[in-house]
Amino acid sequence: MAVLNQKSVMDMIREFRRNWHTLCNSERTTVCGADSMLLALQLSMAENNKQHSGEFTVSLSDVLLTWKYLLHEKLNLPVENMEVIDHYEDIRRIYDDFLKNSNMLDLIDVYKKCGILTSNYENYANIAPSQLRDFLCGRQYAVDDETDFCVPTSPMSKHNQDNEKVRLLAKKIIYSYLNLLVNSKNDLALAHILNIPDRGLGREAFTALKHAAREKQMSIFLVATSFIRTLELGGKGYAPSPSDPLRTHIKGLSHFINFIDKLDEILGEIPNPSIAGGRILSVIKMQLIKGQNSRDPFYKAVEEVAQDLDLRIKHIINSQQGDVAVSTTDISPARPKSHAINHGTAYCGRDTVKTLLVLLDEEAASAPTKNKAELLYDDENTIHHNGTSILTLFRSPTQVNNSPVKPLRERIHKSMQEKKIKKVQIHLLEDQQLEQVLEMFIWTKVKMK
Numbered sequence: 001m002a003v004l005n006q007k008s009v010m011d012m013i014r015e016f017r018r019n020w021h022t023l024c025n026s027e028r029t030t031v032c033g034a035d036s037m038l039l040a041l042q043l044s045m046a047e048n049n050k051q052h053s054g055e056f057t058v059s060l061s062d063v064l065l066t067w068k069y070l071l072h073e074k075l076n077l078p079v080e081n082m083e084v085i086d087h088y089e090d091i092r093r094i095y096d097d098f099l100k101n102s103n104m105l106d107l108i109d110v111y112k113k114c115g116i117l118t119s120n121y122e123n124y125a126n127i128a129p130s131q132l133r134d135f136l137c138g139r140q141y142a143v144d145d146e147t148d149f150c151v152p153t154s155p156m157s158k159h160n161q162d163n164e165k166v167r168l169l170a171k172k173i174i175y176s177y178l179n180l181l182v183n184s185k186n187d188l189a190l191a192h193i194l195n196i197p198d199r200g201l202g203r204e205a206f207t208a209l210k211h212a213a214r215e216k217q218m219s220i221f222l223v224a225t226s227f228i229r230t231l232e233l234g235g236k237g238y239a240p241s242p243s244d245p246l247r248t249h250i251k252g253l254s255h256f257i258n259f260i261d262k263l264d265e266i267l268g269e270i271p272n273p274s275i276a277g278g279r280i281l282s283v284i285k286m287q288l289i290k291g292q293n294s295r296d297p298f299y300k301a302v303e304e305v306a307q308d309l310d311l312r313i314k315h316i317i318n319s320q321q322g323d324v325a326v327s328t329t330d331i332s333p334a335r336p337k338s339h340a341i342n343h344g345t346a347y348c349g350r351d352t353v354k355t356l357l358v359l360l361d362e363e364a365a366s367a368p369t370k371n372k373a374e375l376l377y378d379d380e381n382t383i384h385h386n387g388t389s390i391l392t393l394f395r396s397p398t399q400v401n402n403s404p405v406k407p408l409r410e411r412i413h414k415s416m417q418e419k420k421i422k423k424v425q426i427h428l429l430e431d432q433q434l435e436q437v438l439e440m441f442i443w444t445k446v447k448m449k
Contacts, residue, residue, distance in 0.1 A: 003139070004131040009107065009365040012127060015117070016110045017357065023113040024105065028353065030183045032099060032106040033364035034136045035375055039188060039390050040106075041067055042376050044095040046391060048087055056395040060373055066091060071136055074108045075129040101219070103185040107136065107364065138368045163297055170288070170301035174309065175363055177284050181263050182356050185219040191393050197288060199252035203388065203397045208245035210394065221260075228257045259287060267349040276352040277313040281306045309359065316358050 013031055020027055032040065042063050050056040062085055069088065072079045085091070099106060105113070111132055173196055179189035194209075195201040206220075213223045227246050231254075240247060263280055270276035285306040292299045369375045377389055 004127060004135040006362075006365050006367065008127060009132075009135065010362060012114055013110060013361045013365060015114050017361070019114075019117055022117075026103055028183050028357075029103050029105055030179055030186060030357070031110055031361055031364040032104040032188075033366060034107065034138075034368035035366075036104075036188060036364070037106045037136070038063070038067060038368070038372065038375065040098050041070060041091075041095055042391055043394055044091050044098055045085075046394070047094050048091045051090070052087060057391075060376065063376060064372060068137070070095075071108070071133045075111075075133055077129055077133060098187075101185065102187050103183050104188075108132065136368060138370060163301070166297045167301040167305065170298060170305045173288065174281070174284055174302070174305055175360065177263070178280070178356050179360055180221060180260065181267065181280070182353055182360065184221045184225075187213075187220045188390070190219075190221050191390055194256060195252075197290065199255050201249060201252040201256065203393060203395075205246075205249040205252060206393050207396045208249065212246065224253050225257055228254055267352055269349075271351070273352040273355040274314050274317050276349070277355060278310045280352075281310050281313075312359060312362075313355055316355055320355075320358075 016023060016031075020029070042058060045058040045063060045066060046056045049058055065083060066085050066088065069079060069082055069084050070092070071077070072082060073092075099109075111127065111129075173193055176189040176192035179186050180193065183189070191206065194206060209220045209223055212218075212227075213220045216223060218226070224246075227240060227244075228250075230240060231250065246253065262283060266276055266279050266283065270279060285302055288302045289299045294300075377391065
């Protein structure tokens with residue numbers, strides 16, 4: 001069976017975009033690629049472990065084991081004799097809820113939704129479930145790796161490898177900004193960029209946002225936006241409570257929200273997608289390299305990635321010129337408000353959104369990262385750029401004494417046990433006092449005789 005390549009996956013996503021109005025509720029639904037799927041699964045497993053054992057953590061071996069089972073189970077491939085981790089049903093529910101709340105569909109969801117279409121089926125009917133599984137697992141590397149297995153390592157390979165890591169980091173950050181701009185519900189994208197560049201929004205700020213989002217059943221970005229808008233426009237009568245944990249992060253959150261607002265303004269005010277896309281990339285680039293040395297590898301990587309993406313946007317627009325009728329007139333312009341950009345900005349921004357969606361779809365169709373440990377757990381490659389791994393960021397900070405916060409169930413149980421012990425101690429004390437009184441009474445009686 002032929003190996004599934006990026007072009008075949010991209011063709012499948014294009015079919016999904018052409019029929020989005022029958023397959024999902026939002027035109028801005030973003031596609032979750034292989035790497036993001038694995039990150040979402042890791043977070044879901046850590047959350048499940050927290051609910052059952054109180055620890056927001058999960059081992060790499062368990063993630064990879066569940067990843068394999070998830071792919072087979074979702075694609076309806078045989079799972080007999082496959083090892084499955086405890087509470088898999090709970091993990092799957094948390095995973096599905098995470099994607100739904102983030103307005104995302106993973107590649108398997110896209111594949112299954114395309115399968116229900118009755119028209120143009122031949123465009124993706126040649127993709128077998130096992131092919132998509134192999135693509136998501138990275139099986140296509142097997143052929144490539146065999147040819148390079150015995151090639152001696154070049155003296156410059158370590159340097160080139162480090163530069164490539166920095167470039168991938170810059171690419172991930174810029175893509176995350178574009179993803180959040182298109183889909184403001186994407187908590188995964190927000191987590192990548194909340195504190196890049198440094199805004200003083202570390203784990204404590206993210207945890208406060210995460211808890212508020214869960215309590216209000218809103219996306220993290222909407223919680224942050226609502227908080228800042230209330231401070232700026234609400235007045236004293238509507239000001240957040242002085243005890244609100246977000247108050248200590250006002251400055252950083254304001255910088256972040258105002259920067260996203262600036263990108264939104266470009267999106268809504270410039271009708272030409274090519275100019276708007278280039279301007280958005282330029283503003284993001286300047287934000288990331290501001291104050292940095294031009295010789296810094298990250299500085300150079302950001303410039304290179306922004307330039308490449310700008311050229312890619314222009315190429316996308318040029319390739320769509322012959323398909324204007326399909327791409328821009330399938331929805332009546334009489335309904336602009338239902339597709340407006342962030343609370344009613346200009347309708348002209350929709351063409352830019354559609355272009356950015358193609359760019360994001362191409363990234364989602366990319367082959368998965370080879371080094372899963374580096375993808376899921378490595379803080380070293382991000383810490384120098386004010387970031388942490390996603391798992392570390394979503395894990396609530398520990399207390400000052402470095403002891404983790406005990407889960408609520410454990411704290412309640414401990415409190416009840418302490419109350420029981422206290423009651424027993426009181427009863428013992430009362431019994432001792434009663435015995436003393438009786439002894440005194442008997443001694444007095446004897447003495448009187």
